[in-house]
Amino acid sequence: MFSSDSTLDKKTEKKTGSSRDPLRTRALLLNTAFAEVYRSSFQATGLDRILEKAKVTKGALYHHFASKEELGYAIVDEVITGITLRKWVNPLADTADAIDTLIDIVQGTSLTATDVEKGCPLNNLAQEMSPVDEGFRKRVGRVFRLMIGSVSSALLEGQKRGQVRPEIDPEETATFFIATYEGYLGLAKNAQDPGVLRSGIRTMTSYLEGLRTRHA
Amino acid sequence: MFSSDSTLDKKTEKKTGSSRDPLRTRALLLNTAFAEVYRSSFQATGLDRILEKAKVTKGALYHHFASKEELGYAIVDEVITGITLRKWVNPLADTADAIDTLIDIVQGTSLTATDVEKGCPLNNLAQEMSPVDEGFRKRVGRVFRLMIGSVSSALLEGQKRGQVRPEIDPEETATFFIATYEGYLGLAKNAQDPGVLRSGIRTMTSYLEGLRTRHA
Numbered sequence: 001m002f003s004s005d006s007t008l009d010k011k012t013e014k015k016t017g018s019s020r021d022p023l024r025t026r027a028l029l030l031n032t033a034f035a036e037v038y039r040s041s042f043q044a045t046g047l048d049r050i051l052e053k054a055k056v057t058k059g060a061l062y063h064h065f066a067s068k069e070e071l072g073y074a075i076v077d078e079v080i081t082g083i084t085l086r087k088w089v090n091p092l093a094d095t096a097d098a099i100d101t102l103i104d105i106v107q108g109t110s111l112t113a114t115d116v117e118k119g120c121p122l123n124n125l126a127q128e129m130s131p132v133d134e135g136f137r138k139r140v141g142r143v144f145r146l147m148i149g150s151v152s153s154a155l156l157e158g159q160k161r162g163q164v165r166p167e168i169d170p171e172e173t174a175t176f177f178i179a180t181y182e183g184y185l186g187l188a189k190n191a192q193d194p195g196v197l198r199s200g201i202r203t204m205t206s207y208l209e210g211l212r213t214r215h216a
Numbered sequence: 217m218f219s220s221d222s223t224l225d226k227k228t229e230k231k232t233g234s235s236r237d238p239l240r241t242r243a244l245l246l247n248t249a250f251a252e253v254y255r256s257s258f259q260a261t262g263l264d265r266i267l268e269k270a271k272v273t274k275g276a277l278y279h280h281f282a283s284k285e286e287l288g289y290a291i292v293d294e295v296i297t298g299i300t301l302r303k304w305v306n307p308l309a310d311t312a313d314a315i316d317t318l319i320d321i322v323q324g325t326s327l328t329a330t331d332v333e334k335g336c337p338l339n340n341l342a343q344e345m346s347p348v349d350e351g352f353r354k355r356v357g358r359v360f361r362l363m364i365g366s367v368s369s370a371l372l373e374g375q376k377r378g379q380v381r382p383e384i385d386p387e388e389t390a391t392f393f394i395a396t397y398e399g400y401l402g403l404a405k406n407a408q409d410p411g412v413l414r415s416g417i418r419t420m421t422s423y424l425e426g427l428r429t430r431h432a
Binding site: 039040041043044117118119123124126127128130131132137140141144172173175176178179180181182183184186187189190191192196199200202203204207 | 255256257259260333334335339340342343344346347348353356357360388389391392394395396397398399400402403405406407408412415416418419420423
């Protein structure tokens with residue numbers, strides 16, 4: 001009786017995790033996979049570890065994602081794209097002042113030791129996977145273009161409003177700025193030192209201030 | 217007779233590769249290992265592949281390097297440090313004008329498709345190995361500090377000569393510049409597009425021009 005109850009419980013638990021609320025299970029798998037990949041790279045992350053952390057069965061995983069690659073692609077298309085929309089695209093789309101918003105974004109970068117040591121989730125996948133998997137490379141490239149495009153549009157809009165120096169090229173300036181931002185996250189990841197990023201935030205802020213129109 | 221000759225040949229070949237000219241064998245191993253790691257990351261590179269490419273025996277390898285890690289550390293300490301000395305430190309140490317030399321270095325960046333796709337050998341190891349191996353992390357950090365230190369010293373010297381704007385902080389500006397340079401190599405590696413780097417060279421050149429003292 002006790003034993004059969006316990007079996008029933010397990011079955012119920014599995015059902016909850018796999019088919020009762022499939023969207024919730026899918027989101028749980030994605031977020032768990034994102035955290036594991038962010039912590040220890042895509043290639044070093046085993047599916048078993050993700051299943052163990054998410055407490056989801058292999059059957060449920062394969063119901064949502066055909067392979068480890070498909071799960072990885074969804075991390076880029078959904079989780080990392082979502083972060084990029086919230087952090088860059090949305091604030092820049094509504095802003096009354098592109099430079100103010102870019103400075104807010106830079107100054108909002110996490111300086112906790114664990115975040116600094118992990119680097120940028122997008123750039124980590126870019127550096128690890130671009131040479132070995134076209135599917136990752138193209139998806140990551142799409143997110144970089146989304147990020148750069150949103151900075152570029154905001155700078156152009158700032159030029160129209162007379163807030164951003166008219167002589168700069170918005171697209172090239174946006175690319176320069178994102179390269180710098182990613183470069184700093186990479187240096188800080190190697191140094192495991194929030195001080196590197198703190199100095200970067202200061203220097204990127206003066207760089208951004210220098211893009212404002214100079215009123216004589 | 218034929219068969220025994222062939223055996224003798226093999227022995228002679230092995231001896232040449234392993235003990236006749238140990239320094240040459242060591243250099244051959246290091247350069248081959250560097251090329252393989254640059255092409256496909258440290259963790260994905262097998263020792264067998266290096267031995268096959270270098271035509272060196274496993275015995276000779278272990279004579280020079282106690283483990284794959286030791287070989288990897290020597291890639292950073294010797295090959296990559298050597299590249300950094302030749303590309304950054306030496307030209308900046310003797311220069312009469314730091315900005316001119318930095319522009320030369322930036323404009324000398326290889327734009328061939330294969331180099332662009334591989335990214336920066338130092339930053340690749342920084343991003344791959346910093347979270348998983350302290351030995352790599354510290355060695356790579358030392359090379360970054362060498363690079364940033366040499367740019368910083370040259371900028372300070374430029375300030376003393378009145379060529380570089382006195383209000384900039386040499387160390388923070390050097391770090392900003394190296395972050396940007398590495399960031400561009402990373403974006404171009406993901407895009408597999410020399411055009412990204414060409415735009416970067418243009419934008420980094422104007423950034424560097426902007427560091428010159430403005431004479432009224």
